[in-house]
Amino acid sequence: MIEDQDKKPTLCIGILTLNEERRIAACIDNAGFADQIIVIDSGSTDRTCEIATEKGAEVHRYADWQGFAVQRNRLLEHVRTDYIFFLDADETIPAPLRQEIQQAVETRTEAVWKVFWEQVAFGTPLTRMTKVAGGVRRLFAMTNILRYEGVVHEHAILRNPDTPEQAFKGRLLHHSRETVYGSLLKLAQYAQLGAVRRAQAGKKGGIRRGLASALMNFVRFYFFRKGFLCGGPGFLFCLVVSLECFFRYAILKYDPMSENADVVKR
Numbered sequence: 001m002i003e004d005q006d007k008k009p010t011l012c013i014g015i016l017t018l019n020e021e022r023r024i025a026a027c028i029d030n031a032g033f034a035d036q037i038i039v040i041d042s043g044s045t046d047r048t049c050e051i052a053t054e055k056g057a058e059v060h061r062y063a064d065w066q067g068f069a070v071q072r073n074r075l076l077e078h079v080r081t082d083y084i085f086f087l088d089a090d091e092t093i094p095a096p097l098r099q100e101i102q103q104a105v106e107t108r109t110e111a112v113w114k115v116f117w118e119q120v121a122f123g124t125p126l127t128r129m130t131k132v133a134g135g136v137r138r139l140f141a142m143t144n145i146l147r148y149e150g151v152v153h154e155h156a157i158l159r160n161p162d163t164p165e166q167a168f169k170g171r172l173l174h175h176s177r178e179t180v181y182g183s184l185l186k187l188a189q190y191a192q193l194g195a196v197r198r199a200q201a202g203k204k205g206g207i208r209r210g211l212a213s214a215l216m217n218f219v220r221f222y223f224f225r226k227g228f229l230c231g232g233p234g235f236l237f238c239l240v241v242s243l244e245c246f247f248r249y250a251i252l253k254y255d256p257m258s259e260n261a262d263v264v265k266r
C-alpha cells in the first residue's frame with residue numbers, strides 16, 4: 001500500500017534497450033504520461049541512449065549483460081514512483097490501455113496487472129487473431145515487487161505472492177515483425193533464447209522434435225488463433241513463429257555452446 005493516501009500515486013515506465021535507435025523515440029513519446037521514464041541499456045552501439053536522453057528519459061547503461069532478471073532488477077533500483085510498468089522498445093500503448101493504466105494507478109488497486117498483446121506485423125495490426133491466454137504481468141506496486149529471477153524467461157517475485165491478478169481490456173501494440181529481413185534476424189535471436197531455456201531445463205534437441213514443434217505451433221497460430229483471417233501478414237507472422245520453434249531444437253542439437261550463449265535483449 002502507498003503510505004500517504006492523500007498523495008497522488010505516481011507511475012514509472014521502464015524500458016530495456018539494445019540498439020533501438022529506430023524505435024526508442026516513438027516508444028518514449030508513447031510513454032509520456034508517466035511521471036518517470038527509465039531506460040536501462042545493455043550496451044547499445046547506435047544512438048539509442050542519446051535519443052532517449054533527448055526525449056527526456058533517465059538513461060542508465062549496464063553493458064555487462066547477466067540476463068533479463070538482472071537488468072530489470074537494476075531498473076527497479078532507479079524507480080522513484082509508487083508503481084512500475086514495464087514496456088519493451090517495440091511496444092506502444094494505445095489510448096484505451098493508457099487510460100486503464102492511469103486509472104489502476106490512481107485508484108491504488110491491490111493487484112498485479114496483466115496485459116495482452118495485439119501483434120502488428122509488416123505494418124498491419126493482426127486484429128482478427130485471438131489473444132494469447134494468460135497475458136504478461138507488467139504493472140506492479142513498488143511496495144509489492146521484490147525482484148526478478150530467471151535468465152531467459154524472467155518472472156517477478158512479490159512481497160505478497162497471493163496478490164490477485166487483473167487484466168487490462170486494452171491491448172498493448174507489439175510491433176514484433178516490421179520487415180521480412182528484420183524478422184529473420186529476430187528469428188535467430190529468439191530461437192537461441194528458446195534453446196537456452198530448454199538447455200537449462202535439460203531438454204534434448206533434434207530435427208524431428210523441431211519439425212513437430214513447428215507444425216504444432218503453425219496449426220495453433222494460423223488456424224486456432226485465426227491467423228488465416230489476417231491475409232499475407234498473418235501467414236508470414238505464423239510462419240516465422242513456427243520456424244523459431246524449429247530452430248530452437250536445431251540449435252540444441254547442433255550448437256554445443258547454446259546453453260552458455262551470450263544472448264541479449266533486442
